[in-house]
Amino acid sequence: MKYVDEYREKRPAQRLAEEIARSVTRPWTIMEVCGGQTHAIVKNGLDQLLPPEITLVHGPGCPVCVTPVELIDKAIAIASRPEAILCSFGDMLRVPGSSRDLFAAKSSGADVRIVYSPLVALQVARDNPGREVVFFAVGFETTAPANALAVYQARNEKLSNFSLLVSHVLVPPAMEAILSSPGNRVQGFLAAGHVCTVMGASEYELIASRHQVPIVITGFEPVDILAGILMCVRQLESRCSRVENQYSRVVRQEGNPRAQEIIREVFRVTDRKWRGIGEIPRSGLGLSDEYAEFDAERRFNLGDTSVEESAECLSGLVLQGLKKPSECPAFGTRCTPEHPLGATMVSSEGACAAYYRYRR
Amino acid sequence: MCLAVPGRVESIRGEDPLTRAAKVSFGGALKEVNLAFVPEAEVGDYVLVHVGCALARIDPEEAERIFQLLEDLEEPATEDHA
Ligand code: SF4
Numbered sequence: 492m493k494y495v496d497e498y499r500e501k502r503p504a505q506r507l508a509e510e511i512a513r514s515v516t517r518p519w520t521i522m523e524v525c526g527g528q529t530h531a532i533v534k535n536g537l538d539q540l541l542p543p544e545i546t547l548v549h550g551p552g553c554p555v556c557v558t559p560v561e562l563i564d565k566a567i568a569i570a571s572r573p574e575a576i577l578c579s580f581g582d583m584l585r586v587p588g589s590s591r592d593l594f595a596a597k598s599s600g601a602d603v604r605i606v607y608s609p610l611v612a613l614q615v616a617r618d619n620p621g622r623e624v625v626f627f628a629v630g631f632e633t634t635a636p637a638n639a640l641a642v643y644q645a646r647n648e649k650l651s652n653f654s655l656l657v658s659h660v661l662v663p664p665a666m667e668a669i670l671s672s673p674g675n676r677v678q679g680f681l682a683a684g685h686v687c688t689v690m691g692a693s694e695y696e697l698i699a700s701r702h703q704v705p706i707v708i709t710g711f712e713p714v715d716i717l718a719g720i721l722m723c724v725r726q727l728e729s730r731c732s733r734v735e736n737q738y739s740r741v742v743r744q745e746g747n748p749r750a751q752e753i754i755r756e757v758f759r760v761t762d763r764k765w766r767g768i769g770e771i772p773r774s775g776l777g778l779s780d781e782y783a784e785f786d787a788e789r790r791f792n793l794g795d796t797s798v799e800e801s802a803e804c805l806s807g808l809v810l811q812g813l814k815k816p817s818e819c820p821a822f823g824t825r826c827t828p829e830h831p832l833g834a835t836m837v838s839s840e841g842a843c844a845a846y847y848r849y850r851r
Numbered sequence: 852m853c854l855a856v857p858g859r860v861e862s863i864r865g866e867d868p869l870t871r872a873a874k875v876s877f878g879g880a881l882k883e884v885n886l887a888f889v890p891e892a893e894v895g896d897y898v899l900v901h902v903g904c905a906l907a908r909i910d911p912e913e914a915e916r917i918f919q920l921l922e923d924l925e926e927p928a929t930e931d932h933a
Contacts, residue, residue: 492878494857494897494909503921510924527854580902608903610885630902633855636888637904644869685855688899688907711854718917740914741899741907750888750906840854 494740498712499535507717508540511724519727520546520676521720522669522812524662525683526553526840527711533845535713545720548676548812551665552683554629555582555838556810557765558658560798563588566627566656569791570601576619577656578612579627581605585828585837589798609641609655616645616653625787628655633685635659635776636750639757642778642785654787657777660763662686663694664774669811670702677812679723681709681716684738689754691746695734703732710738757782766834767800767807804833809842816843817851855901857909858882860894875900 523529529549532538538547551557567588570577577593584594584605597603602622606612609626616624628638638655645653662683669675682695687708695706705726709719719737726733736742754776763775778786787793803821808814816822816835826832828844835841858875865871868890875884875898884898889905892898898905 492857493859494914497918503918506921506924610903633901633906636906637885637902640869640885640887640904647869685899685901685906688855714917718920737917739916740910743907747888747906749890753887 495712498710498714500714504537504540504713504717507714507721511545511717511721512542514721514724514728515542515544516728518544518546519678519724520548521679521681521723522548522550522677523681523709523716524550524552524666525686525711526550526556526838526842527685528552528681528683528709528716529842530840530845531711531713531716533849533851537713537716540717541720545724549809549815549842550812551669551765551768551810552631552662552686553810553835553838553840553842554631554634554658554660555586556806556834556841557660557768558583558586558629558834559764559766560587560589560800561764561796562656562658563592564796564798565788565793566593567591567596567601568793569625569656569787570596570603572623572791574623576602576604576615576622576624577627578604578606578615578624580607580629582838583627583629585831586834587831587837609638610644613641613644613650613653616650617648620652622652623790624653626653626655627658629658631660631662631683631686632689632754633683635754635758636689636747639753642757642782643753645785646782654785654790655778656787658763659758659776660765661760661774661776663698664771665765666698668768668771668774670698670704672811674813677704679705679727680707681719681723682706684708684710684715684742687736687738687742687746689747689750692734692736692742692744699732699734705732706734708734708736708738708742710741765810767804767810769807801832806833806835806843809835816846819843823847855899855906857897857899858884860892860896860898863892863894873898873905875905
């Protein structure tokens, strides 16, 4: 496929790795923010191409991993109602709730449907006027425009049986939280290219100058990631802390203004709890007052609950780059993709799943 | 989850800016994709698609840049990498 295959070729990847080795003079720790990048790194062994001075740590950019356990429980509660159809991205089904997952709810008769787009869930609502169709809207800024568009269209069409269970999170506040934590060891970032496709670079410029860290907006293929690391290393070596754009074939400085507009129309910024990490102020999106009628938590009158996480799971530390998955005592023994203790072992972007799948 | 995939716009239908949609080919497999966020997209363009919506038009010139950079690296005489 064009714009994919050429960025997966071995020769340019090797050349970039050599150039990184030539540019580096001392140890540096770089975080790739997005779980999609983590998977590409582990799958393609990119970390093993790097000189020993470079340590990559894996970031919190896995929406499935950071969706709070309480919201999984709420999704299960909604799905268990006879009038409801719960539509979700497939990744969410195996994420452990406090007592079971959505997959188990589906097996015991709940109408849970896997969809690849919120617009498909919207169509399910049009096709089932007698049922309540709820879309489990998880995601970062990348996914927010599509989810917002589904609600916007529902309102235009006066569709009264469609709503969202929202668990939207924002990347820049999480990067701030990581940089401000006392144990932080991140010196440079590869920022998530698809988040920036929507939001642009300006939020990152504030972070780069406030914390004196280089931030390179980076794509997802091996050549992209190695080029991003090279740009980051060159900045670190010359004590720069700018925002650079490796992924310029899709990321514009200003992002996508139309996508931002619909996010602003439908959502508002709220405090959010991140699974394993805790509450981060102003780090998520919820439906704005004008769209409150499309909020499934209100529609189904789901009260606030608080659930204790498995004490064994270190996913919060993994998601903040403080521990590697293989450092977790449960990794690969009591915790596997078949019997996960934490969401990072389930998600196709979770760091624990990547380490397990590619045998680290 | 933030997986987004490039594909080629094969045909476009609809006038309404919110529901304008394309048939996009991903290595031969066709999918329906909403174009609300990339009104500039035309048949033959490549777009980046995430959960059923196109998020950006891929810029062919920018896509070449990394390979130009690599060619410059291939020249051993070049000392300046800036
Ligand atoms: S290996 Fe399992 S228990 Fe350990 S941090 Fe990862 S998800 Fe949690």
